[in-house]
Amino acid sequence: MIGVRKYIKLPVPISVDSEVLVAEKSLGWLSLAEGVVFDCDGVLVDSRESYGRAVVESVRFIFNRLGIRDYSPLVDQGQVDDLKATGHFNNSVDIARILLLLGFLGLPEKEGRLLGEAIRAARSEGQDREPSRILESVASRVQLGGVEVRPPSVASVLSRMRVKEPGYVAFRRSLEETLRGLAIERGLGSDYSAYAEFIGETGSYGVGLAETVFSDIYYGPLVSEFKGSGPYFNLGGGLYTKETRSIREETLRRLSEIYGAEKLAVVTGRNRRLAMLTIGGLYKHFNDRASVFIADEIMGGAPPTIQKPSPYGIIKSASDMGVPTLIYVGDSAEDIAMAQNASEFGIRNTL
Incomplete structure (x- = not known):
């Protein structure tokens, strides 16, 4: 059972909605994080x-x-x-x-x-x-x-x-x-x-x-x-x-300036080609080596158990970026569980 959190509203241009809710207890993490990992559906793409x-x-x-x-x-x-x-x-x-x-x-x-x-x-x-x-x-x-x-x-x-x-x-x-x-x-x-x-x-x-x-x-x-x-x-x-992008390119540019060009990545259940249909030119802002496309991994022989809420995606991405502390941007119960599971393997993160 996920407990009730207190949130504050920040009027920052993270998405097309121009504001985000941030858990008060997570504010301290924002200054400690060394990279950002994004889910695709519901985050980068409105599906x-x-x-x-x-x-x-x-x-x-x-x-x-x-x-x-x-x-x-x-x-x-x-x-x-x-x-x-x-x-x-x-x-x-x-x-x-x-x-x-x-x-x-x-x-x-x-x-x-x-x-x-x-x-x-x-x-x-x-x-x-x-x-x-x-x-x-x-x-x-x-x-x-x-x-x-x-x-x-x-x-x-x-x-x-x-x-x-x-x-x-x-x-x-x-x-x-x-x-x-x-x-x-x-x-x-x-x-x-x-x-x-x-x-x-x-x-x-x-x-x-x-x-x-x-x-x-x-x-x-x-x-x-x-x-x-x-x-x-x-x-x-x-x-x-019918899919549209949910994030502004300016936001990704700004995050690259804050964390470094190699410290942004994507972890998604999609395959790469499908993700590119909508993400398109925005993908140049992400570290390709640290991005994980679960469907491609499974097609390549990985077991289906690496799907969310398995922490596989976050662990692999964090390892390839060389960061022990990161922000994970997700929108679902699977994302919450994946982030929590990753913390058990030493990957400090906030959703």
Whole structure:
């Protein structure tokens, strides 16, 4: 539980909003810090109309194809916020996937069985597993007639979880077990399993339905350049085009003067190329060697456990800059947890 802090408002041009809130207890750190590390989304880039919308649009597209029309409780912002507050949902595709799984649990029992049967029938007849074709195959077998979805709240699901170990992997395992347990309680265990396989895993573009739809919505025609294939669905020009910069170049120039040209870095879950689409020319103000693009690290063979809230990014960046004390600029529960975790490894920082 993160305690309540006292903040003061500083009218400085850090961002386009022209003022920031700073925790009183952090003021002393500002004079001690030797470098600054920035998150990308929500800090350098405003991604509310890209990633945020892609979550909702992914749920809408899949459910509409299945004939589910009323799913407003599922995409309520409170549901999304409760997932983010756990500190284990830095990847927006993960959010979309969990909302889709919750959606199944919100179906009436009859419709849940019908959907499970349709998915199994499509699989048993050897239907092509390309996401667009398997979705159409399932949709042709079942139309749920405008059924209403009344999913359990994220808060109620989290309250049932029993996480036995700390960390991302243990949390996600417990969440998956809890969702499956809720389906079993309703007598829909096998149907839920079929549906979960149908939705697919995060990171399985071209195979998993949630990952594929989300990526096609976000990247649009550019998806093949990032994922190696696709698009499988024609879902517009890509919501990444809605992203805007959230920081002024003058701010970065000033910070470079204060800390030194090699003491600013980026730590983000994005890959480098995607980040550059929006950051663009601003990146010249950052130390490239000390910047960490988690998606590229994982693609290069690093384990998924280096994702936030793992302190990996901050530790690597601080080490490459040669600074033991830094300011980390983030905007999420994952960022808070990552900064706190980094302090346990001797990296003194303030968020």
